[in-house]
Amino acid sequence: MAGSMHKGNIAIIGAAETDSVTVQPDMSQLELHAQAAQRALSDAGLKPSDVDGIATTAIPFEVAHHLGIKARWLDGTMVGGCSYMLHVRHAAAAIASGAAEVVLVTHGESGRSRNGVGPYGASPQSLTGQFEAPFGATTPYSIFTVPAMAYMKKYGLDRSDLAEVVVAQREYAVNNPRAMRRKPVTVDEILADSTVAYPFNKDMICVVTDAGGALVVTSAERAKDMPNADKAVYLLGSGESHEATLMSQMEDLTSFEGFRRASQEAFATAGVTHEEIDHLMCYDAFAHLPLYMMEDLGFVKPGEAAAFHKDGETRPGGRLPTNTSGGGLSYTHSGMYGMFAILEAVRQLRGEAFVQQPNVKTSFVQGVGFFFGAAGSLVLSNQQP
Amino acid sequence: MATGLVPSPTPETAPFWEGTKAHELRIQQCNSCGKFYFYPRSHCRYCNSTDVEWKTVSGKGTLASYVINNRPTPPFDKETPIIVALIQLDEGPRMMSNIVGVEAKPENLELDAPVTVDWEDRGDQVIPVFRFAEGA
Structure with a gap:
């Protein structure tokens, strides 16, 4: 087919997660990819032989061969946790241009049990190995968190504002039987807990899980003939961008250019306004991220995202239900969470979410990768424009 | 000596790490646009000029x-x-x-x-x- 990669010409027709998205010590990372992929294909009513394109953060042909797929289009884009937003975007371009017809996007990560996972850490000769790791910035909680104090000072916020994000999202997780953290919490309880990396206490930091997820992407035209046709989720628009691998090189510590550029392109290509977005997924490895994102995406003005959370606007029944699975902070976070943000948007758009929000027609999904490094944005809808 | 990870210089970053051994913070400055920049590289990150110079700041x-x-x-x-x-x-x-x-x-x-x-x-x-x- 030829035509636009946006405006609803491309559809997600299969979507699935592994049996569990919490703790799976009996599965390797590759098997997490495989189980999620098989479930997504089954959801779409397809077989491996129907797939001609593969996109994943693993070695794409390793996953393809493992599943018995003979791909003619391979995408190994690896820009951290938002890679899957980029995979969907790249798959859409490939399908629109005729380079592929049915693309499988897979994620699998044994982030907690570390089965079949390579060693962690930067080479001492890499930029991070020379200019960040020697200063004790070696883990996500000691790297991604560093700009937050500057952000909080600029807008007169304190740690309770980070805790409010956790409380808001936990309201969803409490009613999501698949979520890792399901106990209701208060701001005071969160602040009284142990401090992993000040200002971040334990619950302001994502869960660490073993999980897989997969998507099947094809043309809207082809999707119409598939058994799942009434559950198709259409790609209206998308964007991708980046800044630096080093946290010190983030231009403005209180706003991420990656979010601004990727989201602007996503809105522009989709041709929708902020008012038309019913549901938002903000990649939340840490509690400050939804604050940065909501402001950088333009849903609120700079400095207003904390009050937006505190006022309940992101909670069930709020003006903009956000991270409705519980997010990385409560639902699952295997390491590269982006796949699960997309999958929750698909569930909400299909009307199949555990904590289903009313009247979700259009969802915005924002990802981030390698800390404030890369960004990917998707605008998804259950209706073709 | 505190324990921790040890950086390993590349050819482009070696002058920075030679500087620290002399207890000098050496950063590159662009002779074309005048700006200092970090981390070390062969060209200015602002104007792409290769006319750059190490300075002790x-x-x-x-x-x-x-x-x-x-x-x-x-x-x-x-x-x-x-x-x-x-x-x-x-x-x-x-x-x-x-x-x-x-x-x-x-x-x-x-x-x-x-x-x-x-x-x-x-x-x-x-x-x-x-x-x-x-x-x-």
Whole structure:
């Protein structure tokens, strides 16, 4: 087919997660990819032989061969946790241009049990190995968190504002039987807990899980003939961008250019306004991220995202239900969470979410990768424009 | 000598790490646009000029942001919290480093307060760390 990669010409027709998205010590990372992929294909009513394109953060042909797929289009884009937003975007371009017809996007990560996972850490000769790791910035909680104090000072916020994000999202997780953290919490309880990396206490930091997820992407035209046709989720628009691998090189510590550029392109290509977005997924490895994102995406003005959370606007029944699975902070976070943000948007758009929000027609999904490094944005809808 | 990860220079970054061994903070400046930039590379990050020069800078700056890492991972000492800090150098660039010389408590860490460079031996290298400026 030829035509636009946006405006609803491309559809997600299969979507699935592994049996569990919490703790799976009996599965390797590759098997997490495989189980999620098989479930997504089954959801779409397809077989491996129907797939001609593969996109994943693993070695794409390793996953393809493992599943018995003979791909003619391979995408190994690896820009951290938002890679899957980029995979969907790249798959859409490939399908629109005729380079592929049915693309499988897979994620699998044994982030907690570390089965079949390579060693962690930067080479001492890499930029991070020379200019960040020697200063004790070696883990996500000691790297991604560093700009937050500057952000909080600029807008007169304190740690309770980070805790409010956790409380808001936990309201969803409490009613999501698949979520890792399901106990209701208060701001005071969160602040009284142990401090992993000040200002971040334990619950302001994502869960660490073993999980897989997969998507099947094809043309809207082809999707119409598939058994799942009434559950198709259409790609209206998308964007991708980046800044630096080093946290010190983030231009403005209180706003991420990656979010601004990727989201602007996503809105522009989709041709929708902020008012038309019913549901938002903000990649939340840490509690400050939804604050940065909501402001950088333009849903609120700079400095207003904390009050937006505190006022309940992101909670069930709020003006903009956000991270409705519980997010990385409560639902699952295997390491590269982006796949699960997309999958929750698909569930909400299909009307199949555990904590289903009313009247979700259009969802915005924002990802981030390698800390404030890369960004990917998707605008998804259950209706073709 | 504090335990921790040891940086390993590349040809382009070697002058920076030779500088730290001499207890000098050496940063590149572009002769075309006049801007200092960090990290080291063969060209100016602002105007792409290759007419760039190593300069020993003041070692003065301010504390731009930080976290207190209470859970350092080996080879860092797991029992000793690390103040992971972003330092805004007076010459313009920002770099990651540590704040030393104060107990790792938020009340000791005033954002935008002036800091000066100090040096810490680490394996076969010397890493630049910062302490709050005297009489500030």
